[in-house]
Amino acid sequence: MMRRFLAFVAMLGLGSCLVAQDSVPAKVLIPQMGISIKPGEPLSPRAIVQQPTPIKGILSWSIESRLHSGGVRTMAVSPDGQLVATAGNDANVRVWDTTTGKLVHCLVGHDYYVLDVAWSPDGQTLASAGSFDNTVRLWDRKTGNPLRILKASTYTTTLAWAPDGQSLICGGGTSGTVTGWDLPSGREKFVSDQGTRILSLMYTRDGTQLLVAVASTGVVSLDLSTGKPIPEEAAEVPTILALERGIGEKEAWIGSATTVQRYRDGKLDTVKVTMPGYAIAQAPKGELFIKAANNSWTQHSGDDFKATKAIPLVATELRFPSGEPLGFGLALTKVVPFRVGETKPEAGFAIATGTVRPMWQPGRPLVLGLGDAKPSLWDVNTGKSLGTLPEHVGGVTAIAFSADGKQIATGGIDKMVRISDATSGKILRELKGHSTPITQVAFAGDGRLAAAGTDTDPVRIWSPKSDMSQVTLSGHQKTIAALAWSRDNALIATGDINYDLRMYNSSTGKPTHGISISKPIRSLAFSPSGKFLAAGAEDNVIRIVQPTTGKTLQEFTLPIGSPPTVTGLAWTTDSNSIFLGRGNFTAMSLSMRTGKTSPALRTLGPAHLTALTTDGRTMIQGTPDGVIRLFDAATGIPRVTLLTTAETLAAVQANGYYRADPTGEAELVAVSWTKTGMQTQSLAEFAETTKRKNQPGMVRILGR
Numbered sequence: 001m002m003r004r005f006l007a008f009v010a011m012l013g014l015g016s017c018l019v020a021q022d023s024v025p026a027k028v029l030i031p032q033m034g035i036s037i038k039p040g041e042p043l044s045p046r047a048i049v050q051q052p053t054p055i056k057g058i059l060s061w062s063i064e065s066r067l068h069s070g071g072v073r074t075m076a077v078s079p080d081g082q083l084v085a086t087a088g089n090d091a092n093v094r095v096w097d098t099t100t101g102k103l104v105h106c107l108v109g110h111d112y113y114v115l116d117v118a119w120s121p122d123g124q125t126l127a128s129a130g131s132f133d134n135t136v137r138l139w140d141r142k143t144g145n146p147l148r149i150l151k152a153s154t155y156t157t158t159l160a161w162a163p164d165g166q167s168l169i170c171g172g173g174t175s176g177t178v179t180g181w182d183l184p185s186g187r188e189k190f191v192s193d194q195g196t197r198i199l200s201l202m203y204t205r206d207g208t209q210l211l212v213a214v215a216s217t218g219v220v221s222l223d224l225s226t227g228k229p230i231p232e233e234a235a236e237v238p239t240i241l242a243l244e245r246g247i248g249e250k251e252a253w254i255g256s257a258t259t260v261q262r263y264r265d266g267k268l269d270t271v272k273v274t275m276p277g278y279a280i281a282q283a284p285k286g287e288l289f290i291k292a293a294n295n296s297w298t299q300h301s302g303d304d305f306k307a308t309k310a311i312p313l314v315a316t317e318l319r320f321p322s323g324e325p326l327g328f329g330l331a332l333t334k335v336v337p338f339r340v341g342e343t344k345p346e347a348g349f350a351i352a353t354g355t356v357r358p359m360w361q362p363g364r365p366l367v368l369g370l371g372d373a374k375p376s377l378w379d380v381n382t383g384k385s386l387g388t389l390p391e392h393v394g395g396v397t398a399i400a401f402s403a404d405g406k407q408i409a410t411g412g413i414d415k416m417v418r419i420s421d422a423t424s425g426k427i428l429r430e431l432k433g434h435s436t437p438i439t440q441v442a443f444a445g446d447g448r449l450a451a452a453g454t455d456t457d458p459v460r461i462w463s464p465k466s467d468m469s470q471v472t473l474s475g476h477q478k479t480i481a482a483l484a485w486s487r488d489n490a491l492i493a494t495g496d497i498n499y500d501l502r503m504y505n506s507s508t509g510k511p512t513h514g515i516s517i518s519k520p521i522r523s524l525a526f527s528p529s530g531k532f533l534a535a536g537a538e539d540n541v542i543r544i545v546q547p548t549t550g551k552t553l554q555e556f557t558l559p560i561g562s563p564p565t566v567t568g569l570a571w572t573t574d575s576n577s578i579f580l581g582r583g584n585f586t587a588m589s590l591s592m593r594t595g596k597t598s599p600a601l602r603t604l605g606p607a608h609l610t611a612l613t614t615d616g617r618t619m620i621q622g623t624p625d626g627v628i629r630l631f632d633a634a635t636g637i638p639r640v641t642l643l644t645t646a647e648t649l650a651a652v653q654a655n656g657y658y659r660a661d662p663t664g665e666a667e668l669v670a671v672s673w674t675k676t677g678m679q680t681q682s683l684a685e686f687a688e689t690t691k692r693k694n695q696p697g698m699v700r701i702l703g704r
Contacts, residue, residue, distance in 0.1 A: 087114035101349025143677025192227030411438025495521025513550025536566025568610025581607020
C-alpha cells in the first residue's frame with residue numbers, strides 16, 4: 001500500500017499545506033542537540049507546575065490538562081494514519097491514537113500558542129511552530145523526546161517538510177519571512193523576506209518546487225537553495241486563502257475568495273471551480289474537497305472537478321493521511337474520522353474542553369459557562385458545584401455580582417436581564433426593555449444595575465427595587481465592550497468598539513465627557529480613590545483619564561504584544577498600580593509613579609478575567625477557555641492554576657500538589673521529562689512510578 005503524507009499548515013485558520021510522496025521515504029536521523037534543563041526548572045514558562053519538586057530520575061515534570069484548554073488551531077495526521085497531532089492556544093502539542101482516541105503524548109515546551117504541526121515524511125518526527133516564541137521544535141514520535149529547537153529570527157506560523165525529509169521550511173506570518181533549515185546538521189539554509197504576510201507553504205510532490213502563498217500577490221515559487229523568488233513560476237491570485245498539494249508531481253490547488261484553481265508545471269491551468277476556497281483537501285483517489293465560509297464541505301470530482309455534492313461534515317480542516325480514503329476532520333473540540341463515500345462521519349473523539357469563560361471575584365462563587373444557556377456556580381475553596389444560574393435562551397452573555405455578593409445579574413442573547421439570589425439561584429427580578437442581546441452588566445455600590453446592548457441600543461440603569469429602567473444613556477453608535485461605575489456611584493463610564501469613551505451622570509443620564517480613541521475600547525476601571533479612570537484599548541496603550549474634566553492625564557505604552565489588546569484592568573487599593581490582562585497571553589502590573597511595567601506573567605490564553613485580592617497580594621487572571629491563574633504579586637509566580645470544564649474544577653499548585661474530584665482527576669495527566677523521553681501518564685500511574693504522594697490538603701486557593 002502506498003503511503004502518503006499530509007501536513008496541515010495554518011495561519012490563524014488561513015491556508016493549508018500537503019506534503020506527501022508515493023514511495024516509502026527513507027528514514028532521516030535527527031540527533032538530539034541544543035536542549036537542556038536544570039533540575040527544578042519548569043518544562044516551559046507556561047507549564048502549570050512552575051516549581052516542580054525534585055524527583056529522582058526526572059529532569060522536570062508538570063501536571064497538565066488531558067484535553068486542550070484553549071482553542072485548537074492546527075492538526076496533522078501521521079503518514080500511516082495511526083496518530084494525529086493537535087496544538088493551539090495552550091502552547092502544548094498533543095498526540096492522539098486515531099483508533100482509540102487515547103492521548104499518547106502531551107508535549108510541553110513552547111512559550112506561546114502553537115500555530116502549526118507537521119509530521120516528517122517517514123512519520124518518525126513531529127515539528128511544531130510556536131508562533132511568537134520564534135522557534136520550531138522537533139519531537140520524537142516514539143518517546144516524545146524533544147530532539148531539537150530551531151530558532152528563527154521572527155514568528156513561526158506554518159511548516160513544510162521536504163519530501164526527502166532533509167529540509168524543513170517555516171513561514172513567518174505577518175513578518176513576511178521564510179526560513180529553511182538543513183535537518184541533519186541543524187544549520188539554517190536561508191532566510192527569505194517576501195515583504196508581506198505568509199499564509200502557507202508547501203513542496204510539490206517531486207520536491208523540485210517550494211510554493212509560498214503570500215497575501216498581496218498569490219503564489220510565489222522559491223529557489224530551494226537560496227529562498228529567492230523564481231518570477232516565471234509565480235501565480236497571481238487576488239485574495240488568496242488556501243494552498244494545497246495536488247495529485248500530480250508538480251501540482252497544487254489554490255483557493256481564493258471567488259475560485260479554486262489548479263496550478264501545474266509552474267503556472268495556472270484552465271481547471272477552475274467557481275466557489276470560495278477557505279480550505280482544500282485532496283483525497284488520495286483524486287477527489288477534491290473544498291470548505292465554505294461556514295465550515296461546511298463539498299466534494300468535487302470528474303476531469304473538470306465540476307461534479308459537486310455536499311458532504312455531512314462541519315470542520316475547519318480535513319486531512320487524508322494514507323492511500324485509503326479515510327480522512328480526519330478538525331471539528332472545534334473533536335477529531336472526526338470521515339470516509340469518502342459515506343453518508344455521515346464517525347463520532348470521533350474529544351481533544352479540547354471548549355469555551356467555559358469563567359467569571360470570579362475573590363469572596364464570591366466562581367461562575368463557569370458564560371455563553372452557555374445555564375452557567376454553573378462553584379466554590380473555589382472546596383472545588384464543589386453550587387448549582388446553576390437561571391437559563392437564558394441562546395446563552396448567557398454577561399454576569400455581575402452585587403457589591404454585597406448576595407445577588408447575581410445575568411444578561412443574555414434573549415435580550416433579558418435577570419437578577420437572582422446568589423445562594424439559591426432563585427430569580428428575584430426580570431428586567432426588560434433592551435431590543436438587542438445584552439453585552440455588559442454591572443452593579444453599582446448602591447445596588448443599582450446598568451446593562452448594555454449592541455449597536456445603538458442604549459445603556460439602561462435600574463434602581464434596586466424597580467423593574468422599569470430609570471435612566472437611559474444614549475450616544476454610542478456601536479456595541480459597548482466595556483462599562484464601569486465610579487466608586488461614589490455618581491458616574492458611569494462606557495467604551496465601544498467604535499473608539500468612543502463616554503462618561504455620564506448616573507442619576508440624570510446626561511453625558512459629562514467624551515473622548516475619541518484610535519482603537520476599539522475593551523476595558524475600563526475607576527481607581528479606588530476616584531481620581532482616575534483607566535482605559536485599555538486595542539493599541540497597547542493604557543490611558544489615564546481625569547473623571548471630573550475628561551482630560552487624558554497620562555498615556556502608558558506597553559511592551560509590544562500581538563494582539564495588542566488590553567482586555568482587563570484592576571487597580572491596587574492605594575491607586576498606585578494597575579494589574580492588567582492582555583490579549584497576547586500575558587499579564588503584568590503597571591506603576592503609576594514610574595510608568596514601568598513588571599515582567600510579563602505567562603497566562604494560558606488571552607485575558608478574559610482580571611482581578612486583585614483586596615490585600616493586593618494575589619493577582620488573578622482567567623482565559624475564555626476556563627483556565628484561571630493566581631499569581632503571587634511579589635514574585636510573579638503562579639501559585640495556583642484552576643483548570644475548569646463545564647463539569648469539573650481542579651486546582652494545581654506551583655509545586656504540583658493538586659485537588660480534584662475523581663472526574664476532574666481523570667482529566668489531568670502527568671508529563672515528565674527523563675533522559676529517555678517525555679512521558680505522559682495518568683496521575684495514578686505517575687504516583688506509582690515516582691512514589692510521590694499527593695497532598696490535596698496543602699492546596700490553598702487564597703491565603704498562605
